[in-house]
Structure formats: structure tokens, C-alpha cells
Amino acid sequence: MPQAGRRPLSNKPFSDGFKLTAITLIVCDPSHLCIEMPELPEVETSRRGIAPWIENQEVSRVVVRQHNLRWPVACEIEQKLPGQKIRSLSRRAKYLLIRTDAGTAILHLGMSGSLRIIDTGTPAGVHDHVDIELSNGKALRFRDPRRFGSLLWADDPFEHPLLRNLGPEPLDEAFDGDYLRQTAQGRRVSIKQFLMNASVVVGIGNIYASESLFVARIHPKRQAGRIALRRMESLVDAIKTVLGKAIDAGGTTLRDFHGGDGEPGYFQLQLEVYGRGDQPCLRCRRPISVIVLGQRSTYYCKNCQR
Secondary structure: OOOOOOOOOOOOOOOOOOOOOOOOOOEEEEEEEEOOOHHHHHHHHHHHHHHHHOOEEEEEEEEEEEEEEOOOOOOHHHOOOOOEEOEEEEEEEEEEEEEEOOEEEEEEEOOOOOOEEEEEEOOOOOOEEEEEEEEOOEEEEEOOOOOOOOEEEEEOOHHHOOOOOOOOOOOOOOOOHHHHHHOOOOOEEEHHHOOOOOOOOOOOOHHHHHHHHHOOOOOOOEEOOOOOHHHHHHHHHHHHHHHHHHHHHHHHHHOEEEOOOOOOOOOOOEEEOOOOOEOOOOOOOOEEEEEOOOOOOEEEEEOOOO
């Protein structure tokens, strides 16, 4: 992973083998997660907050002040987007898809990106890199201090190298116990690392994997291919519950996306195991254990998880 404050080593165009750099979240309190960079629930909350302001609106102009993000801003953003009506704002994994008849803008918030709805002509700050101005006098502003975000273009976003090999969405009906069990057949990798593989399922990061496995009472080191269907079904239910609560928390505590000079404030999640090493388990009161799996800190209860 690039060091904090450092630019990526390369901004060359994509290849079929491209993989997105992993993102680490920061725990700022033993029992709460302070989201400092966007993950799937935060991106979904952003989508829900912004969609009513931009859907069915015509793009009047695009202002790109800084082209050099994680990769250069696609030239089509300035050439094709103006004059188009935004048909929808959807999400795939942690990518926001701004759909028009001419194509789709693919936006990733990176490590520090945020979006706001502002009045057209609002003075830009040094980190306000892109404004998509709308015919209703509003604009969608993309702010990214560390410039690890991206704004790309595709005729068919699902054929873009970043999206075409992704697994199912964790909240979709297609993601169920049968799918997870069949996909895990013969896999000796730990279940936690298996869940964090975006080709298996998207959006389950380090924290959500630890929390979901605790809810499902599954040991994070257990081989994915050795978990029975019944337990996989329980795990899928846990994943949907954990992510659903995160999205619900965002919907009630995230600051308004419209107006003001501040950034949207990310919310806090009550955590049961992550970041609570050596503290008593909330179920059995025995100490929470910490190990490293795939170079990521993993929290679990030896007594509750098997």
C-alpha cells in the first residue's frame, strides 16, 4: 500500500490484472469505529444522500481542476458528460456509477474522497478537484485531499477492468449460503481471507469480516472449504445484518450532503470484537484475541467462535 501522503507509483492505464489497493480503517475508540475513509456502507450512504439531487438532471458543464488523481480523469468526463441527462446514480462495490445515455462515469472515493451538493459557482478549495454542474443551479463537487480517488468512463461499466470480475453484492439475494458454500468448495484459505476476496463477494473489509464471523460464531482461521452449508447460511445472515446496521447508522447520523463548507461526517459503529483485543467478550466475558491473517489484524473470541 502507498505510504500516507505519498503519490501512487504509477498512474498508467488499467490492465486486466489490475487490483485496487486495499484500504485500512482506523479505530479511534476501543468500542467504536471511526470511519476515516469510505467503505461500502459509507459509499452506499453517499449514494442515497446524493441521488435525489442529481438524478434526472442535465449536466451543463464539468470543471476539472486537477486531472491527476489515482489515474488521470477520463477525457470523456469533460467531452461527453455535458449536455447529458443523469439517468441514475447506482453503486457497484465501492464504485459510484453516474449513468447517462452517452456512457457511465465511474467514481471511486479512494482514501479521502467525499461528495457534496453545492450551488454552482461556490468557491472551490484547494482539494476540490471536480465539479459536475447541473442545469438546476446545483453542482456535484468531488473533494479528495490525498488524490487516491478516481473518475473514469465506460460505455458499459460492467465490462470495465475494475468491475467485470467482481463477486456479487453482499446484500443481494444472489449472495446466499448455497453460493458461498459452492464457491468455497476445495478452498483451504481461511474463511476471513475468503470473505475479503472481492471476486467472491464485494464490500466485506477487514472490520466487517471480523464482526460478521463473530456474529456467526465461526473461527476466522477455519478453512473456507470445510464449513458446512448450515454455518455458511448463518454467516451470510450475519454479513447482511452487520452491513445493514452500518448503512442504517449512516442514514441517521451522516451530515447533510447539501451546502456548507464542511465535509460529510462519517459515522461511528458499535463494534463487538474489532479493536477490542484483550477486552472481555460481550457474550462470555473472556478476553478477545488478536491474530494476523493475510497481514491484517483479526479479532475474535476463542470461546465463542469455533
